[in-house]
Amino acid sequence: MRAGVRQLLLVVLVVLPAVCHAQVVWQPTAPPLVTAENEPWYRTADAIVWSGDYYYPAGSMVYFNGNQMVRAGSYRGIPLYTDATRDPNSVVYVPLAGGLLQPYERRRSGQLAGTTGNGAPSFPTDIGAQGAAARDAVAVDLAQTPGPPSFARPYDVAPLGPETSAPLAAPAAGSVATGGRSITLAPRPAFSSASRPKGVNGVWVSFDGREWFSSGPAEVFDAATFTRRGSYHGFPVYTKRADANTIYIPSVEGLVTPYSRRN
Known part of the structure; x- marks a missing residue:
């Protein structure tokens, strides 16, 4: 009887420490060292x-x-x-x-x-x-060969016509796209710049209750020749002592433009 107890005690002393060493020690997950905010x-x-x-x-x-x-x-x-x-x-x-x-x-x-x-x-x-x-389909993060383009060719735009008022011819029909979007542009109107004033009433100013019309190229201003007569929208108005039917208004620095009355 005593021999059996001794054997049981010996088994407990040998096995119990091994069981204790086999226990798992759990540890929290370490914080990440690499982050993605700049990816x-x-x-x-x-x-x-x-x-x-x-x-x-x-x-x-x-x-x-x-x-x-x-x-x-x-x-x-x-x-x-x-x-x-x-x-x-x-x-x-x-x-x-x-x-x-x-x-x-x-x-x-x-x-x-x-x-x-x-x-x-x-x-x-x-x-x-x-x-x-x-x-x-299974998602795979691998580089893939791009497929063929499916867009229409660049837009077909009618060429600009001459600076005339003649109507433009209808643009030729473009090719039909087989994929993507097909965009049709409206015909563009002919380009024309602003025309310069023409005729006898091209340029005129209203001064002293009358209309004065441009009557020649600009002249060099000479204080000994011109006399100030008034102002036109903040610009001085001059006349020559010998000609009261023509006024002169500065156009650029040092030059005055003549304007004359008409009967």
Whole structure:
């Protein structure tokens, strides 16, 4: 009897310390060292690819909690985290500066259509088979060869006509685009600059209750020859001592333009 007790005690002393050393010591998740606030895809609010699905930025930022967040992978060198208290593969978190995380959420479509999980989704849930075709394709973050262009050729614009009033001919019909948008431009009118005054009544001024018409090229102003007679909208008006039927108004510095009356 005593021998059996001794053997049992020996077994307990040998096995019990090994069991104690096999216990797991749990540690909180370390905060991220790399953040994404300067990444181009984050600044433009692009979707990210994780676990074969597209995840879109949704919801307000949250603070990093090492007791809930678990490292789940990376996207273009930026670590990704998931919340252990939420549905798996529903929301992934991107680290930012200041201990913040930006949630990226997967749309609940395909097999998840009509469900909400343990948290209200940020996007409307699809109904039935809505969006199932899009879910059949697996998202892959790889460079792909661009497809052929599907845009129409540059616009066909009618050439400018001469500076005349003759109507323009109708522009030729452009080619029909096989993809993208087709834009038809309205014909452009003929370009014409403002015409200069013509005829005997081209340029005139109203002074001293009468109309005075331009009567020749500008002359050099000489104080000994011209006498001031009045003003026209702030400009001095001169006459020559020997000719009272013509007035002179400064046009540029040092020159005066003659204006004469007509009977």
